[in-house]
Amino acid sequence: METRNPRRWWILVVLCLSSLVLVVDSMALTVAVPSMTESLGASAQDTQWILDSYVLVFAGLLLTSGSLGDRFGRRKVMLIGLVLFGAASLAATFCTNPGEVIAVRVAMGVGGALIMPSTLSILITVFDAEERGKAMAAWGSVSMLALVGSPVLGGILIDHFSWHSIFFLNVPVVALALVAGVTLMPESKGPWQKPDPLGAVLSAVGMTALIWWIIEIPQHGAFGGRGLVSLVVAVVGLAGFVVWENVTPNPMVPLVLFKHRNFSGGSLSLTLVQIGNGGLLLVLTQYLQFVLGYSPVKAGLAFVPLAVTALMGNAAGAKFTAKYGHRYLILAGMLVMASSFALLTTVTADTGFTVPAVALGLLGLGAGLAMPAAVGALMGTIPEDKAGVGSALNDTIQQAGTALGIAILGSLLSSGFADEMPSGTSDTARHSIGGALVAAHGDAELVGTAREAFTNAMSTTFMVSAVGVVAAAVLAAVVMRDGKGESETEAQEEPTQRELAA
Numbered sequence: 490m491e492t493r494n495p496r497r498w499w500i501l502v503v504l505c506l507s508s509l510v511l512v513v514d515s516m517a518l519t520v521a522v523p524s525m526t527e528s529l530g531a532s533a534q535d536t537q538w539i540l541d542s543y544v545l546v547f548a549g550l551l552l553t554s555g556s557l558g559d560r561f562g563r564r565k566v567m568l569i570g571l572v573l574f575g576a577a578s579l580a581a582t583f584c585t586n587p588g589e590v591i592a593v594r595v596a597m598g599v600g601g602a603l604i605m606p607s608t609l610s611i612l613i614t615v616f617d618a619e620e621r622g623k624a625m626a627a628w629g630s631v632s633m634l635a636l637v638g639s640p641v642l643g644g645i646l647i648d649h650f651s652w653h654s655i656f657f658l659n660v661p662v663v664a665l666a667l668v669a670g671v672t673l674m675p676e677s678k679g680p681w682q683k684p685d686p687l688g689a690v691l692s693a694v695g696m697t698a699l700i701w702w703i704i705e706i707p708q709h710g711a712f713g714g715r716g717l718v719s720l721v722v723a724v725v726g727l728a729g730f731v732v733w734e735n736v737t738p739n740p741m742v743p744l745v746l747f748k749h750r751n752f753s754g755g756s757l758s759l760t761l762v763q764i765g766n767g768g769l770l771l772v773l774t775q776y777l778q779f780v781l782g783y784s785p786v787k788a789g790l791a792f793v794p795l796a797v798t799a800l801m802g803n804a805a806g807a808k809f810t811a812k813y814g815h816r817y818l819i820l821a822g823m824l825v826m827a828s829s830f831a832l833l834t835t836v837t838a839d840t841g842f843t844v845p846a847v848a849l850g851l852l853g854l855g856a857g858l859a860m861p862a863a864v865g866a867l868m869g870t871i872p873e874d875k876a877g878v879g880s881a882l883n884d885t886i887q888q889a890g891t892a893l894g895i896a897i898l899g900s901l902l903s904s905g906f907a908d909e910m911p912s913g914t915s916d917t918a919r920h921s922i923g924g925a926l927v928a929a930h931g932d933a934e935l936v937g938t939a940r941e942a943f944t945n946a947m948s949t950t951f952m953v954s955a956v957g958v959v960a961a962a963v964l965a966a967v968v969m970r971d972g973k974g975e976s977e978t979e980a981q982e983e984p985t986q987r988e989l990a991a
Contacts, residue, residue: 512635517643535587546598549697555606555881570603575663581656610876641789685741695726754968755867761961763890802857815866822859823962830955905946
């Protein structure tokens with residue numbers, strides 16, 4: 490007890506603020522896109538680059554930034570990331586054309602990649618195993634509140650100010666996190682080791698190409714033209730990275746972590762969950778606005794049941810983990826999440842909001858129980874000296890899962906919608922429900938047809954999500970272990986601390 494940092498809960502506040510700014514910026518920006526596009530005169534391609542440039546840089550640099558934190562100090566790397574993210578956000582408020590916004594988003598992606606792995610790695614080094622569950626639940630709750638609240642806040646800011654206010658919102662939060670980080674947070678790092686520049690290059694190239702390939706799937710297909718080129722680069726880069734990390738005496742990433750059942754099971758199950766969850770906001774936001782006719786602010790407020798029950802799940806999960814272990818909590822939470830997606834498959838154009846509200850409540854409860862437990866289980870397998878790069882490895886896998894989920898579910902939704910529309914409908918109306926409502930020019934029959942087509946396609950999309958989350962639950966139950974009651978054979982299968990630290 491006496492070894493616990495007396496300022497650890499204040500440190501948690503700093504970590505929450507640091508991750509909060511990333512979630513708020515990402516979600517609030519989606520609300521600002523129409524206003525920004527009109528103000529800047531941005532083309533569809535410009536808008537895609539504004540959104541995707543951040544994701545590409547962020548995902549590509551996560552592993553490298555995690556290893557930098559372990560070598561040079563996680564606090565130092567996080568503070569540098571905050572400075573860069575805050576400075577780029579401030580610069581965005583002066584942007585006047587799409588090229589400037591894209592450049593700023595690239596800088597923000599670098600800053601975000603430096604921040605994200607450091608927050609989780611600092612958390613697991615500051616809190617011991619007894620308190621880590623509570624800290625993880627609080628950290629997850631803040632992210633969930635930001636996820637739900639930021640579209641509402643973004644809509645309010647857009648209504649009263651300009652799209653620039655979305656970026657300026659980051660500045661005071663970053664400033665507060667910087668001051669608190671400098672005054673409250675201790676430094677932590679792993680033992681010094683030789684750098685691994687080839688590993689860093691291979692991971693950055695491979696992950697960037699993979700995310701780019703996933704992003705391009707809905708527009709250009711998975712194996713056609715430049716999509717095939719991106720996939721080849723991703724496979725070659727990531728395969729080269731795995732081979733190199735296994736033969737070099739000083740690997741950047743300890744791939745031996747995947748020999749640990751809790752790390753491999755937790756990472757892969759979270760990836761499947763992220764694939765299932767990836768398109769949720771995208772799909773439901775369109776349902777609320779185009780089918781039910783909600784404003785952006787009202788659509789954001791509709792996700793309140795998700796936030797409330799997620800907080801309840803987090804609070805309950807922190808208590809149940811100690812009693813029942815991670816594995817059963819993850820299984821129960823993921824099955825509740827799957828039931829939520831199953832309920833969403835029943836939604837029609839005439840359903841209204843009651844059924845989605847119940848489903849969102851179930852989803853929040855399940856996620857609140859399962860997600861912190863899964864992250865806590867896999868992070869508990871990582872030695873403190875590898876906390877940064879271990880955290881980054883988890884973040885990277887989930888980031889790929891989220892991107893894949895958005896691509897798969899978005900593609901299913903758009904193709905399903907086109908198939909459901911009558912054969913004589915114009916290309917504009919068949920492209921998306923937004924295009925159909927514009928093309929309808931008040932034609933009630935076409936509007937009704939479009940809404941029916943969208944909800945039918947949405948049901949198929951959520952069925953895929955339900956299957957993905959059930960698969961994640963089964964994987965977690967079969968692969969993961971709680972530590973207590975483990976047989977000697979299972980324990981011997983786990984990598985030793987010496988292997989993990991090597």
